[in-house]
Amino acid sequence: MASFVNPSDSYTANTTVSVTCDNGNDQVEWICNAFTGNWDEEPIDCSDQSSGVTCTLPNPPLMASFVNPSDSYTASTTVTVTCDNGNDQAEWICNAFTGNWDEEPIDCSDQSSGVTCTLPNPPLMASFVNPSDSYTASTTVTVTCDNGNDQAEWICNAFTGNWDEEPIDCSDQSSDQPIAIYAGIGGGVSLLVLLLCICACVYWTKRKPQRPSVATPVRSAAPPLTAVYTAGAQPGVVTMPAQAR
Known part of the structure; x- marks a missing residue:
């Protein structure tokens, strides 16, 4: 009438496993013995003393009501009791042995009525x-x-x-934002004016009339000089290149 909680195939030395009764009456821890490899088993009592025990809801306390009420509650289950005026809330537990409710105190005195x-x-x-x-x-x-x-x-x-x-702070922490905005606008306008000036200068430079360039006269090459001479009975011709003169 019991089972292990989140069982594993193997446990290392000194680790524990929880053993709980199926009826919720008891729960213990078993320890893996580091020397023997066996479990040191804490005794557990799962006798079925509460078998079939249920609790029925009584009338709620004055000025209070049950949250999500049911016709019957099994052993160890709870029901929430809350004040109609919201002043207090409590949990009641179905006793697994007596079938009565273990009632947590609740104070629903109507101190705030009509406020x-x-x-x-x-x-x-x-x-x-x-x-x-x-x-x-x-x-x-x-x-x-x-x-x-x-x-x-x-x-x-x-x-x-x-x-x-609750405190609230509405101080105008962003009052310097307009100054920053105006400064940004002023900087943008200045940059635009500078760009316009540069464009105007380039435009007028291109529009300025250019003086015609004077061509440098090219000196023509002189024709070669030819001389005729007679040496003995044979005439001869000598030609002198122009650059040699």
């Missing part, structure tokens, strides 16, 4: 999200900064009828 909160003026530079004329105890309202820097939740106090106000 409501009205909205004050919102903080400076802030406003309420979906405001209402009146709020019941323990309800909340969201407060948000107009500049989006922060947000907070205020809770209607169930006992005082005042708001438990």
Whole structure:
């Protein structure tokens, strides 16, 4: 009437395994002996004393109710009891041996009966999200900064009828942003003007009339000089190249 919890095929020395009763009455730890390789077995009592034990729900406490109630509960199961005004909550356990409930105390005294909160003026530079004329105890309202820097939740106090106000900081931390924006715009305009000046200079340079270039006269080569002479009975001709002159 018991089983191992998350059993494994093998366990190393000094490791443990949990043994639990199928009826939930008992649970123990067994230890793998490092010298013998056997289990040091802690005794477990799984006698079926609670076999068939169930609990039926009684009437709930005054100003309270059960959460998801059932007609019958098996041994060791629980049921949640909550106050109608939300002041308290408790868990009751079905006793596996007696069939009665082990009842955790719950206090549902109606200290906040009829308590409501009205909205004050919102903080400076802030406003309420979906405001209402009146709020019941323990309800909340969201407060948000107009500049989006922060947000907070205020809770209607169930006992005082005042708001438990979470701090909110709506200081204009981004006030220097316009300066940065204007500086960026000014820098962009300056760059644009500079580019326009460069383009104008290039344009007028290309438009400026060019003076015609004067061609350097080319000196023509002189014709070769030819001389005729007579040496004895044979005439001769001598030609002198132009560059030799």
